[in-house]
Amino acid sequence: MSKDTDPKRRHSILALSLVGLVAGMVGLSFASVPLYRVFCQVTGYGGVPQRAEKAPGEVLDRTVTIRFDGNVDRSLPWTFAPKQQTMDVKIGETALAFFKATNNSSVPVSGRAIFNVSPELAGRYFTKIECFCFKQQTLAAGQTVDMPVTFFVDPKFVEDEDTKDISEITLSYTFYPSGEVNPPAAAAAPEGDGSKS
Template sequence: MFSRLLPSWGRNTLTGSVPRPSIYLRRVILNTEKRCFSRNSLLHEKHHASAAPFNTPQSQQRNTSTMYYTISMILGTVALAYGSVPLYKMICQQTGWGGQPILTHRVGDGDTASRVTPVTDSRRLRITFNGSVSDVLPWKFTPQQREVRVLPGETALAFYTAINKGPQDIIGVATYSVTPGQVAPYFSKIQCFCFEEQKLNAGETVDMPVFFYIDPDFATDPNMKGIDTITLSYTFFKAKYDDNGVLKPIPA
């Protein structure tokens, strides 16, 4: 009789029975279990999805393409190093860029005689000279004269001096440029040491001549007005032969 007046938890305590969860509580527990299961499943799927691309045919194809691209870049760099001087000379001869006379101004001996007629009614041009060497070449390379003054069509002779200060015999190759750049097609060299291998023994000193003229058409070109000073610059690079006997410059 007394137990009927107690609340349900009191009756369960007296009777010794374990209370059963209510229907609402059972539903909450069930929904929580479902959410946990769903979350674990999603995490598992994401893990497999993130790991899958590493083994797909598309990823293998991309890796192969990257490898081929890298090999092509390496081979191209090596080829450029071997052919840099011949390629530079060919481009300059075709375009006049870098001070190299274009092919139309590379005339034969008979034609050269007709081109080297001074234009006496033109202004004289001031030709200055520069010389430099690469960092790995233990040479001293300087012009013997600071400047010369010539008329268009008049020949001039200049000299550079090279000294090998290293303990070994060294082969050098020189490139050159003319500034301003638009004068390059008119700067014609009859004799020059550029693009030719020059071997200096240890401690040796040599004089290198440059025989040149400014084409007489310079005087009639309206684009050349106002240009009174032209600079001829040479740079020597260290060179050596590879196993195949090909001359290879070392620009660095």
């Protein structure tokens, strides 16, 4: 019997191939989340806002209503909500909004916010300059802080056939726990640490 027709050898090659395929699929699944996140941040796809150092300088005589939404994962012992439900802003104008967060537990807790914009098409023009969502936030036991977000709607918003008729945009955040419930660094953090953006 030749090597090529040996059933044991064929089964071994098949088994190794399948193991390699499964390992590759698992690796790809872990890599897909960060790659997708980068893709969304660069393109605004999926309602992910853009980031910029400053507003473009051009302010149009047209307003858009921004709605704010705040949510908390049930495993994070916080309350979190916008301080204003809506805000009318001129397109191209720099605007500042605040969210209020409270740690309802008796220990310091760290959280991180994920965000999106709806309708999704508006995500490519909704641009943040500063935001509490850019980094992890740690609140001391019982601490309440105001969390600011500075943003603008790019004037190109009105030039795009898909977005020019949109009159309302919703900015939504959901806070999730990050790290341990009582990390050593958080326990030593000063009172105002969580309010920085």
